Amino acid sequence: xxxxxxxxxxxxxxxxxxxxxxxxxxxxxxxxxxxxxxxxxxxxxxxxxxxxxxxxxxxxxxxxxxxxxxxxxxxxxxxxxxxxxxxxxxxxxxxxxxxxxxxxxxxxxxxxxxxxxxxxxxxxxxxxxxxxxxxxxxxxxxxxxxxxxxxxxxxxxxxxxxxxxxxxxxxxxxxxxxx
Amino acid sequence: xxxxxxxxxxxxxxxxxxxxxxxxxxxxxxxxxxxxxxxxxxxxxxxxxxxxxxxxxxxxxxxxxxxxxxxxxxxxxxxxxxxxxxxxxxxxxxxxxxxxxxxxxxxxxxxxxxxxxxxxxxxxxxxxxxxxxxxxxxxx
Numbered sequence: 365x366x367x368x369x370x371x372x373x374x375x376x377x378x379x380x381x382x383x384x385x386x387x388x389x390x391x392x393x394x395x396x397x398x399x400x401x402x403x404x405x406x407x408x409x410x411x412x413x414x415x416x417x418x419x420x421x422x423x424x425x426x427x428x429x430x431x432x433x434x435x436x437x438x439x440x441x442x443x444x445x446x447x448x449x450x451x452x453x454x455x456x457x458x459x460x461x462x463x464x465x466x467x468x469x470x471x472x473x474x475x476x477x478x479x480x481x482x483x484x485x486x487x488x489x490x491x492x493x494x495x496x497x498x499x500x501x502x503x504x505x506x507x508x509x510x511x512x513x514x515x516x517x518x519x520x521x522x523x524x525x526x527x528x529x530x531x532x533x534x535x536x537x538x539x540x541x542x543x
Numbered sequence: 544x545x546x547x548x549x550x551x552x553x554x555x556x557x558x559x560x561x562x563x564x565x566x567x568x569x570x571x572x573x574x575x576x577x578x579x580x581x582x583x584x585x586x587x588x589x590x591x592x593x594x595x596x597x598x599x600x601x602x603x604x605x606x607x608x609x610x611x612x613x614x615x616x617x618x619x620x621x622x623x624x625x626x627x628x629x630x631x632x633x634x635x636x637x638x639x640x641x642x643x644x645x646x647x648x649x650x651x652x653x654x655x656x657x658x659x660x661x662x663x664x665x666x667x668x669x670x671x672x673x674x675x676x677x678x679x680x681x682x683x
Contacts, residue, residue: 400642500640502598
């Protein structure tokens, strides 16, 4: 009886402490919110192209290829940091990259793309952040991978770095295999 | 007499300070042009935005937050209220895009069972331990 009395609470205590330790040790960002849109169809929306006088309609204007969707803005410093990785991804012939220019000025964006290079197949405009809300965006830059069935398969919040680039490449290869 | 005056002074200072703190609760991030003209709709919008988490700051509601995303979501909620959408429809719209995390009052479902029931479980364990302990001490 006495053993029971001491062991049960201490076992519970050790269990809880080990959970905390486990959460400390694994590689995770507790502020990152998992997307609920994974495995769901891409949102429906209509908007303008940055430099074409046409209307972009989603999902109709998405191609049947794997597409990277990248929310970016010229006022966002991390977007500038990740730009070289987007450029690297644009060398992949099998994917398309759609840039969604978030709450930005068209002239500044065109200048920015001329200066840094334009890796995007198309750049479309999210003037007031409504398209961002449709995609569950809460902090740019954000990058999504859309498969050939126009379903979202991956979301990354924050700038792409070497490690994320590797993850994105792995994910693209995985999607290609399943297609 | 002097002492009495001093105490009075300190009291006035102390109470005006308290009143200031209390008043600060009434300053919101909502900007005047955001308010809806219809009072009923504004109350409903207010009630909804108070239960929506600002995803940028994460521990504030969008009603309290100055983040631009919070403002966008406030405007979105108000436009939906104006369209005549119900509270449930608006919550569904937001959770479909941002998940249950966007609600400050999380609903009871599979992924939140632990959150809702673990405190009760701990309470029961606590009661059990106290009960056992009191019996043990009686024996001694």
